[in-house]
Each structure stands twice: as structure tokens, then as C-alpha cells.
Amino acid sequence: MTPRDAGATTADRVTGRRRRSASSRVRQDARTGLALISPTFLIVLVMVVLPILWTVSLAFQSVRLLNIRQTSLIGDYSVDNFVNVVTSDGFVEALLITLVYSVGGTALAIAVGLAAALALRRPFRGRGVVRAVLLLPYVAPVVACAFVWTTLLNPQYGLVNDWGAGLLGWDEPIAFLSSRSNDLSLLGLTVPVPTALLTVIAFEAWRSFPFAFLFLTARMEAIPDTLEEAAMLDGAGAVQRFRNIVLPQLAPTIAVLTVLRFIWTFNNFDDIWLLTGGGAGTQVVSVRVFSYLTARGDIGAAAAQALVLALILAVLVVGYLKLFGRTEEQT
Amino acid sequence: MTATRAQGLIRTTVEDQVLRVLRWIVIATLVAAAVFPFYYMVLLSFRPLESVLQDPGSLWVTPDEFTPSTYSDVLKSQDDGGQGFLNFIRNSLLVALGTVVVALLVSIPGAYAVSRLEFFGRRQVSALFLAVYFFPSILLAVPLFVFYTRIGLRGSLIGLLLVYVAQVAAVSIYMLRNYFATIPVSIEDAAAIDGCSRLQALRHVSLPLALPAVVSNALFVFMIAWNEFLFALLFLVERRDNWTVSLGLSQLAGSIEIPTTVLMAGSVILTVPVIVLFFIGERWLTGGLTAGAEKG
Structure with a gap:
């Protein structure tokens, strides 16, 4: 405890402690919130968001079911598919x-x-x-x-x-x-x-x-x-x-x-x-x-x-x- | 002035009478349109094929025509000369129940977090989940098809389950979140004063209160997974042993060798669980939502 704190009234000290515990609760809530939402977020990310981004990538490449194993993110990009479609x-x-x-x-x-x-x-x-x-x-x-x-x-x-x-x-x-x-x-x-x-x-x-x-x-x-x-x-x-x-x-x-x-x-x-x-x-x-x-x-x-x-x-x-x-x- | 008033009254009564009759005509037509295809489905599943071909317009089945054997034909495995629907039911149940369990496990905490806890990116995450609800499944079909083919998950029930969870988790969070929002924070604050952590408060206080919403959500997810067709078709079509009921019925529907009446029995088997659950769910919702929490 600092000397300044010693001079404070009891009431001040109580609110101070409450504020501190409230802010730690806010921090804790933020952590708990992230932890609780992350499983859903992960599933949605892997099964929805990334696939949609990948669709964009695939749409600019020449990919067939036969050569599916050779495709990667780094490929020959072109707008041919769009023109053809x-x-x-x-x-x-x-x-x-x-x-x-x-x-x-x-x-x-x-x-x-x-x-x-x-x-x-x-x-x-x-x-x-x-x-x-x-x-x-x-x-x-x-x-x-x-x-x-x-x-x-x-x-x-x-x-x-x-x-x-x-x-x-x-x-x-x-x-x-x-x-x-x-x-x-x-x-x-x-x-x-x-x-x-x-x-x-x-x-x-x-x-x-x-x-x-x-x-x-x-x-x-x-x-x-x-x-x-x-x-x-x-x-x-x-x-x-x-x-x-x-x-x-x-x-x-x-x-x-x-x-x-x-x-x-x-x-x-x-x-x-x-x-x-x-x-x-x-x-x-x-x-x-x-x-x-x-x-x-x-x-x-x-x-x-x-x-x-x-x-x-x-x-x-x-x-x-x-x-x-x-x-x-x-x- | 009085003349126009009187005219107005007369017009009103004529109009009212016409509408009164029209109203019952509308109700009768709509009920008939909604029920008839299902009635016909059940009817056909009990009629022998020859009599259907002879008289397709008949609306009832005579006692000597009554043929329940269509059901055993459609349920029996292929080795026993049936269509293997018992196996399809098992697959559908596995996927649908699995989807319900996993979706609830991830979406209950998620919904709680979104409705109660202030964390980084909370609003963006909610918006993302709402957007997922509107993403066209056909847009997802292409990359998931490629992805599953590459990692060898295509044809497996687990792969299908994961897609379903991703499709419903967002909706489920949205539904549950609205319910959590109706539970007063004061109840949880009371629990916190008694020394409960957030997770304990969720488990012992909010979750029991939200049970009606959780149950109706579970029914909703089950129905979606049980009815789903596009992804089942996309992933499982080459693996007959893994077909779901929906996929099985759609694949066999085009075949000439299988009698339509037998497939109608399959159609009834596909439809009945959903309709039963729907009527149970309706009661659950109205019964559960009226129980107040503010008294506690």
C-alpha cells in the first residue's frame, strides 16, 4: 500500500477494490467469451469461410476432377473460366x-x-x-x-x-x-x-x-x-x-x-x-x-x-x- | 349524406358476406392442398401396384387390397430382396443425431458468449454467423467437394456431419442467443455473488432455464439434417452402404424395377419422423416458453 492510499477513507478503498475486481471480471469475461465462441468460429471458418475463398481461387484456375491433386494456391490464374461460362x-x-x-x-x-x-x-x-x-x-x-x-x-x-x-x-x-x-x-x-x-x-x-x-x-x-x-x-x-x-x-x-x-x-x-x-x-x-x-x-x-x-x-x-x-x- | 352512408352499409354487408364464404373456401382449399399429397403418399404405400396402374384416381384402399408388405420390402436389406432402407435409416439417424449433439455442444457456449460476454470481435462474429445463414449451399458445394475428394473424406458419414454442423451452428447460435437474452442477468449475478464462475452460472443457472429453447433447437437441427439432400447427394452418391434415407429414396425413384408403391412406403418412412417431431416440438415450445424465470 502506498502512503497516499493510507490517507484515503475506507469508502474510497472499498470502491477502488470493487472497481479493480470489476475490471478483472471484464478481462476474464473477454477471455471466457473468446474461449466459448472459438469452437463454432473454427468450424465456420474451416467449413464455410475458407471454402468460399477457395472457390474464388478455383474459379480463376483450370481445374478438372482428374487433375485435382495437382492444384494448389499457386497456379496459373486466368479469367478463362468466366469467359467460357x-x-x-x-x-x-x-x-x-x-x-x-x-x-x-x-x-x-x-x-x-x-x-x-x-x-x-x-x-x-x-x-x-x-x-x-x-x-x-x-x-x-x-x-x-x-x-x-x-x-x-x-x-x-x-x-x-x-x-x-x-x-x-x-x-x-x-x-x-x-x-x-x-x-x-x-x-x-x-x-x-x-x-x-x-x-x-x-x-x-x-x-x-x-x-x-x-x-x-x-x-x-x-x-x-x-x-x-x-x-x-x-x-x-x-x-x-x-x-x-x-x-x-x-x-x-x-x-x-x-x-x-x-x-x-x-x-x-x-x-x-x-x-x-x-x-x-x-x-x-x-x-x-x-x-x-x-x-x-x-x-x-x-x-x-x-x-x-x-x-x-x-x-x-x-x-x-x-x-x-x-x-x-x-x- | 345519409343515403351514401346507407349505401356504404349495404356494400359492407354484401362484401362481408362474400368474404365470409370466401374465407372458408380459402381455408378448405389450403388444407386440402397441404394435406392431400401426404394422404396420397400413405394411401399409395398400402395399395398393390397393379391396382394403382389400373385405377390411379382412387382415393381409398379396400380391405382386400390392403398391402402392408411394401414396408417390409423397402426395409429389408438388398441381400434379402429388399431395398435396404433399414440401413439408410441407421445412416440418417447417425448423421442427424450426431449433428444435433455436436451442434449443441458448440453452439450453447457460443450463444451464451455472444449474448452475455463482451469480447473482442463479438459483433463481427454475430454478423458473420448471420451471413452464413444466407450463403448459398451451391457455392459451398464446389470447394467442399474438391476438399473432401482430396483428403478422402468424401463418402464418409463423418464428413457429411461436419458440413451439417457448420451449416446449422450459426443458425443455432442465433436462435439460442435470442433466448439467453430473455433470461434476466440478475439471476446470474446472484449466482456470481454465491461464488459461481461464469461457466458454473451457465451450467447450473442459465442452461436449465433455456432448456425449452435448447430442446426446440435440437428438434430443428435434427429436422434439417434428416431432410438435407444436396450434400448427401454430392458426397455419398457412390457409396450405397452410406446412403441416407433422403438420398436413397431419390436415387431409387428413377428406377423402373422398383414398384412405386414400395418407394411410397420408403417416402412415408422418410416423412413420418419429421412430422412427429414437428408436432412434439410445437407443444414443447408453447409449454416451455410460458414458464417465467423472473420469480426466482
Whole structure:
């Protein structure tokens, strides 16, 4: 103890000790925190961050599955893969299909989810069961769902075509998952319809509307009843109340949902691979990446393609956020 | 003025009536759309193939048609003339349960650290984990495929498990962190005064309180690992003995020799555990979250 300390009051000394023990606790907490987070951090670093950096490196090299053992960080770097990928047959088409698929799937899933949330808004007997049941398509394994859908839509022994022929008088079975386009006659007009693409979009909407439904239901429960009651007294009909009160309250949630669903649908591989294998005009970019990787064994091209996909997605999402952020400021 | 008011009222009632009917139509359609494929799955798994081919539109199974043998056919090993799904179930269980255990072991301390402790890089780490949630798996597929091929982990269940842990650990930390944040710090301070270290406080005070979140998180991770398809396909496709149920079903689905009804039985086997867990999990969540901690 220094002489100065000796002159200090007892109270000072006590706070001093407490401060010292508090700061040692802060230091200890910092150490414990790092120790506790490091296992997760290590796994994420090794299994996610480093592989992504490596993808960038691979995308600039000429790597095939056959010469995989000779590759290293120091190689011949070039942009050949990117040039080849972007100019290759069907890349632009795949990109367009990916866009149509993501926009269609996202919009349909959110629309159906919104309808479900609105229909289940007022309590009724058995609402809890109905809610749980509506989540089934979202929680069930995608492989099982896709298998049932392919069976249901099968042109030879599928239930949909059987009923279509029996009840709707279809002349010939529709190959929902293997025909690129069919002519649809409506009011004397014949329009070509991308059958398989529409079917995979419908599947995507069926599988992910429960996610939108969950999100929107949670947000709706937070809307105070008083607003709507007041509007009702003023004679506003249900549609007016929805347009002027409920919808504006849901808008931010719908915007977030749009981003989330768009990202996931844009990268989706499983659904299309399982339903069509990427045939009949449904080859999205992720399926292309997969076939470059496994069927052709062209790792460099696969990496370049995956990077291009991720970059386009990033640009789209950032652009959307910018646009949405601005409209938000205006209102 | 009164006339328009009255018109408004009439319009409102007509509108309300239309919507009231429309609402039930929407509910009925959605329930049918959500349930029907699963009903059809179960139905087909019990029908003989010949009758399905003859009458695909039938919605029930007659007692003399009832064929439960599809299940033994799909479960039996290949040597016994089956499809070996029992082995696939074992693989799926090993990977999924392993993923749950490892993911929880790393993410419980991690979530605690992120929610309670101030350390260097805490915010950056949280942001990184959130970003991992949005990384496209197809982007990871390429380097992991190469990496695993080089070090010889491709085809092994351990390799798959590690990928799953990396995919879910970040999400799990995110979920658990939110729950830890709802547990009052005062409880832990009380434990600290009683001489508990941080780790002891986590183990004896916060963890028991967070148990509902841990359980629902475990169910969530199990379901993700059980359902996963892309990485299983990428790593295990050449090793039939290591196939998971998802991969097995998808690989056999294209074959002409195996009857669709038998594979439907496999499909039911793949789906039932997830749906059972989902309903258990729902109850756990609502039951557990209501128990208050502030009283203690």
C-alpha cells in the first residue's frame, strides 16, 4: 500500500477494490467469451469461410476432377473460366429461367401465405390444428414431397391426369414435368405455356407458402384492434380496412419476406433437381453448377458459375434494398 | 349524406358476406392442398401396384387390397430382396443425431458468449454467423467437394456431419442467443455473488432455464439434417452402404424395377419422423416458453 492510499477513507478503498475486481471480471469475461465462441468460429471458418475463398481461387484456375491433386494456391490464374461460362450455350437462358423461377416462386408463395394468414386471422374452433397442418409442406422432407408430386403428375399413372381425363375431359395426358411448353387454348386464343417451369414454380410456392404464412401471422397479431374498430365505425368495408390499415402494417414484413424467399429460391437446387433434373426448360444456374461439377468434372467452370450466381444475387438484393429503402423514406 | 352512408352499409354487408364464404373456401382449399399429397403418399404405400396402374384416381384402399408388405420390402436389406432402407435409416439417424449433439455442444457456449460476454470481435462474429445463414449451399458445394475428394473424406458419414454442423451452428447460435437474452442477468449475478464462475452460472443457472429453447433447437437441427439432400447427394452418391434415407429414396425413384408403391412406403418412412417431431416440438415450445424465470 502506498502512503497516499493510507490517507484515503475506507469508502474510497472499498470502491477502488470493487472497481479493480470489476475490471478483472471484464478481462476474464473477454477471455471466457473468446474461449466459448472459438469452437463454432473454427468450424465456420474451416467449413464455410475458407471454402468460399477457395472457390474464388478455383474459379480463376483450370481445374478438372482428374487433375485435382495437382492444384494448389499457386497456379496459373486466368479469367478463362468466366469467359467460357458466360459465353457458353444456355447460360443466359439458365439465368433467365432462374429469374423467372425466383420471382414467380417468391410472389406466389407470399400471395398464398398472405391469403392463408388473412383467412385464419379470426379465431375459430380447430384453428390451431389448421395452422399446424398448413405447415406440413414446409417441414416435410423435400425428397418425399418431390416424389409424391412426380407420382401425382405422372402422365401414365398419375392421379392428376386421371382426374383431368375423367372430370375435365382432357384429350391426352399432360406431361407436367417433361414438356417444355404446351399450347393452351383459352377463349379461342392459343398461347404457348412453359408447362414444366410453371409446375416447378407451383411446387416451390406449395413448399414455401407456410413460411410466409408464419411470418405474416406473427405480424398481424401485433396490429392493434382499435384501428380497425374505428374504421369499421366509420363504415369502412373489409376490403377497405385491408387496403388502408392491414396492408400498410404488413408492408415491411412483406418486404423482408420478399428478400428472404428470393435469396433462397434463387439458390434453390433440390426442388428442380428432384422434379425435372433440370430438363424441359427448367435448368436453373444451381443445377448447371452441379452438372458441371459432377457430370463434366470441370471444377473451375463450376466455381466460376457459382460465383457469378452469387454476384448477381448480391447485386439484385442490394438493388432491391436501395429501391425499397428510398420508397420507405418517401412515405 | 345519409343515403351514401346507407349505401356504404349495404356494400359492407354484401362484401362481408362474400368474404365470409370466401374465407372458408380459402381455408378448405389450403388444407386440402397441404394435406392431400401426404394422404396420397400413405394411401399409395398400402395399395398393390397393379391396382394403382389400373385405377390411379382412387382415393381409398379396400380391405382386400390392403398391402402392408411394401414396408417390409423397402426395409429389408438388398441381400434379402429388399431395398435396404433399414440401413439408410441407421445412416440418417447417425448423421442427424450426431449433428444435433455436436451442434449443441458448440453452439450453447457460443450463444451464451455472444449474448452475455463482451469480447473482442463479438459483433463481427454475430454478423458473420448471420451471413452464413444466407450463403448459398451451391457455392459451398464446389470447394467442399474438391476438399473432401482430396483428403478422402468424401463418402464418409463423418464428413457429411461436419458440413451439417457448420451449416446449422450459426443458425443455432442465433436462435439460442435470442433466448439467453430473455433470461434476466440478475439471476446470474446472484449466482456470481454465491461464488459461481461464469461457466458454473451457465451450467447450473442459465442452461436449465433455456432448456425449452435448447430442446426446440435440437428438434430443428435434427429436422434439417434428416431432410438435407444436396450434400448427401454430392458426397455419398457412390457409396450405397452410406446412403441416407433422403438420398436413397431419390436415387431409387428413377428406377423402373422398383414398384412405386414400395418407394411410397420408403417416402412415408422418410416423412413420418419429421412430422412427429414437428408436432412434439410445437407443444414443447408453447409449454416451455410460458414458464417465467423472473420469480426466482
